[in-house]
Amino acid sequence: MAFTSLSLAFLFLVASHGCLAQLGQQQRQGMQLLGLRGTEQHRLRAKTDCGLQSINAREADHRIEAEGGITEIWDPKYNVEFWCAGVAAVRHVLQPKGLLLPSYTSAPQMGIQGTVIPGCPETYESVSQSREQEMQRIRDRHQKIRRIQEGDIIALPAGVAHWAYNDGDTPLICVALVDKANDANQLDLDLRRFYLAGNPKGQQQSLGRQEQEQRRRPSHKQNGNVFRGFDEQILAEVFNVDIETARRLQGRDERRGNIVLVERELQVISPQYQEEEWEREQEREHERGLNGLEETICTLRLRENIASPTRADVYNPRGGRVSTINSHNLPILDWVQLSAERGVLYRNAIMAPLWNVNAHSIIYILRGSGRIQIVGNSGKSMFDDHVKEGQFIVVPQNFAVIKKASGDGLEWIAFKTNGNAITSQLAGRVSAIRNMPEEVLMNSYDISRDKARNLKYNRDEMTVFSPQSRSQREG
Known part of the structure; x- marks a missing residue:
């Protein structure tokens, strides 16, 4: 699962029966992994006089209820330890057939889910046979969809769009760390997430853990997705669609929140795996990483299982x-x-x-x-x-x-x-x-x-x- 705004983050899959996910394309698609050195991480923005006098075990500060699940947020504005470390945390609970709406953040994150990488070509496509023309007609193209399971960790660079879908019959729990102080985040230490669909505000409940020692900073409430701020006529022109579709992009009348329920099954193109095939794929991906064959961000291995x-x-x-x-x-x-x-x-x-x-x-x-x-x-x-x-x-x-x-x-x-x-x-x-x-x-x-x-x-x-x-x- 993934959540919270971030430049870079880790996602960790806590429990799931089944899940599909996709990451956004990475703008630096031409970078070669073999010559790629890690971005030098300066955490100067976290090196503040944070007044850390004690440490507490923290439960979530905010709870957002949506149609298809719940999102809980550990906000650095209300947790002095998180503020000093320059991080935030998020936990998503996706009900069966729950779809976490596509979004991206300004900082890296680590946790679990799937991704879509900016600028990379679509490598999955579905086709249908046209009887009249006796030729194949492309119905859909998209980037690779990764199936994830309990114990998977996924690393998401800043600005990578991602979504997750629970195709199992039990809740899917995703926990993510958002590294706000990472050098990839050039904004501030506030928790920001940029949604690409829906009206993600949902029914937000503050859990009231604002302590006097905690810093007071401006709040960036989630009132809509990024399309909402654009003129609908311009959107219609940009996508070459009608006004009604442009309005749907903006999600002004949406009330389902950031996790929605899919009425039927989510019909996407993804190879089907048996357990043995899944294990073999994990081994092949690991070997490719060790052999240095993943040369660009488009083919970069983003996942590793840590639970076994x-x-x-x-x-x-x-x-x-x-x-x-x-x-x-x-x-x-x-x-x-x-x-x-x-x-x-x-x-x-x-x-x-x-x-x-x-x-x-x-x-x-x-x-x-x-x-x-x-x-x-x-x-x-x-x-x-x-x-x-x-x-x-x-x-x-x-x-x-x-x-x-x-x-x-x-x-x-x-x-x-x-x-x-x-x-x-x-x-x-x-x-x-x-x-x-x-x-x-x-x-x-x-x-x-x-x-x-x-x-x-x-x-x-x-x-x-x-x-x-x-x-x-x-x-």
Whole structure:
């Protein structure tokens, strides 16, 4: 799913039975991936005196009800942590046969859904046989439509038009991060989305989480799509259509909101996949990316699945697993400068304490619950509380964080504001403490050599720690 205005973003598919999506054409279609280096990301617009005194687990600030689903928004105007990180977040819930109207944003985003890329040719077309002329007549042409499934991550460059359709029989949930402070966004840090259809305002409800510490900035309410501001006569001339069609483009009388229901099935041209074919296609796309064959934005691989246990980069059978997606396994992330981490902790397991060296981390709780602690540079606890499904929490760059699962486990997706985010652990086999000399630890903490060795070697696991009994800790 995708939502919120952005220059670049990550989308993550939380749950779906089936979904079709398409991304807009990218204006820089001639750029070659092999020679493409990521846009240097300066986050100066986020480096403000944001007055970050504490961190909170956030639920949505706005809720928009539409005919075919619900959109929830985490607005940086009302969340000081989001403002400081220069990001916003959106969650779409599409009911069966729900169509998220086409739109684009001024910033990149990361999450899940399909896309349409600007300037690229239509590669899918349907034809019918004309009996009178005995020749094929083209009925429809459009760009490639991508089928997405649970666990897919899609990266969307700024200005790329996209839509999503739920062709399954259960709700489709899409979560997206919008990186407003990315250099690709040359507007401001307000959340802006530019719709190409309908009247996306819907029934908007403010959830009333405006705190006194939060910044007051002008509101950009969504009152219509971009065609609405043009003269209808000019639109009719531009598209060479009648006035009634031009008025339909403007959506002045629309009341269905930004997610509409399709009366029948959405009839689009898209190859049908069985599960085995889907897996083979994923493998082929990954191999093409590794072999450098995706030369232009029109053929660029935008999707990677992060949910499968076999995809894990770190696995502890007693603790859980962690999977990452960055510019090395999804090259477009070198351009949009975003990456993601998918974590699963089993009952009472712990994620090694760490800090993000070169990125903010924006965590969305997918399932379960747990305790998260965040500590700032002054040694002050910025957050120490339980988190639950559906909440976002921001971990600023270099702030130390620990995650511990509750009895029902903890699953999350973390969006990171760098195409190759790096973490440094505080405990475990690859930690900073493990790699320091014993003498340094003895004198730094005023402890004996035995205790320094225990500090270094007692926890030999790498990133995901299994729960320990009280007797183990006392021993």
